[in-house]
Amino acid sequence: MASNRSATEAPPMPGQRGDSDTFGYGGYNGEDEGPWQEWNPTEESIRPVRGRHRVAKKSGLARGGLARSSTVLGVGVIAAVGAGGMATAQTGKPPVSISMPDMPNVGSVFDSEDEPAGSSTPLSNAGMTGADAEQGAGNAGEALRARIMQQAESQQDAVDRAAALAAESAAAKKAAEAAAKEREEAEAKAAAAKKKAEEEAEKKAEAERVAELAKQFTLPTSSYTITSTFGQSGAYWSSGQHTGLDFAAPTGTPIKAIHNGTITEAGWSGSYGYRTILTLDDGTELWFAHQSSISVSVGQKVASGDVIGRVGATGNVTGAHLHLEVHPGGSATGIDPMAWLQSKGINP
Structure with a gap:
């Protein structure tokens, strides 16, 4: 120094x-x-x-x-x-x-009246009165209380926001599920309505087709009674089962051509008696058996409703009747004549 x-x-x-x-x-x-x-x-x-x-x-x-x-x-x-x-x-x-x-x-x-520049905050509480100290403590307590309340409010706000978001999410999920369910129900109803409309359209088309065919097809005879059906069992038939459909009618009742076609056989045929075979344009053969008389010849063209013979009791029979068989494509095994006639719009 x-x-x-x-x-x-x-x-x-x-x-x-x-x-x-x-x-x-x-x-x-x-x-x-x-x-x-x-x-x-x-x-x-x-x-x-x-x-x-x-x-x-x-x-x-x-x-x-x-x-x-x-x-x-x-x-x-x-x-x-x-x-x-x-x-x-x-x-x-x-x-x-x-x-x-x-x-x-x-x-x-x-x-010197000039005071040094600096903070006006006292460095200690020396010289402070009890009221000042109490006021300072009170202010500190109020500040602490305010901070605690602010934190509590902030936490409560966060909880409320989370609850609101959860509620919104649940509501959105519920609405989406309800919308999906309504959409599925609407689609199911639309599909059902469409299917029903299609079915009705098919039925209508079939009815129109059958009605049109009914104009072209006809019953083989009149004043008859169905006595035996296809596949029926009994000792009367050599195979053990009936192979056709029997129309019982008085002897001499006219037998008609069911549809347009060509006569491919006409004459005696053993247990069938007098039999006529009418072959349609699609190759289906119709057998008319047990006739009392034949009105057509082989190779003749006939139309629906033309008379081709008469009901009789020739061959292996127990009474006068028309025995009708249906053979698609000329096959040896026939099908149910009742179902075939119904498919053509005819109900025996």
Whole structure:
């Protein structure tokens, strides 16, 4: 540390003897007053009192002089610490020169009205009244309470949002399921309606076809009674089953051509008696057996409803009747004549 000029010695206080202790300890203050006593300032001692006491005017000494003894003492302590040692006031010794860095005038340091810039927040609660402390604690409590309430509200908002999203998702899922169910039901109804319409259309087409065929096909005889059907079992037939359809009618009842075709056989045929075979354009053969007489010849073209013979009881029979068989494509095995006639729009 650079050595500076020695600190200026403070002038003696009024009434102080030259040989008294430094700073007036142990000396006298004037002629009428007793010895100096150590002064410890208190709140009561420094309070201005109105009445018989008067506040002493400032001394004519320069600002920063010994009029402010406490200030001088404080500066001395600061200087001693800055110099690396503790200065101790000793009685009867001259002031010691202390080297210290240049410092502004003591009065200017403590009397300056300019305050250092910085935060206005106190560094501690020293000097705070109970009300201030209570107010500060109250403010801190209110701030903590506000933060807790804010967190609770935030959490509640999050829960409410999650519940709302879940409700929306459930409602959307339910609506989607309902829409899918309605769509499936609508599709099922549409399919059923379509199927029903198709079936009705088919039935209508079939009816029209049968009606048209009915104009071309006719029953083989009239005034008849169905006595035996196709596949019926009995000892009357050599195969054990009936191979055709029997129309019982009086002898001589006309037998008609069921559809347009060509006569491919006409004459006696053993157990069938007198038999006529009519071959249709699609190759189906119609056998007319047990006739009493034949009215056509082989190779003759006939139309639907033309008379081709008469009901009789020739061959292996028990009474007068027409035995009708149907052989598709000229096959040896016949099919049910009843079903075939119905397929052509004829119901025996």
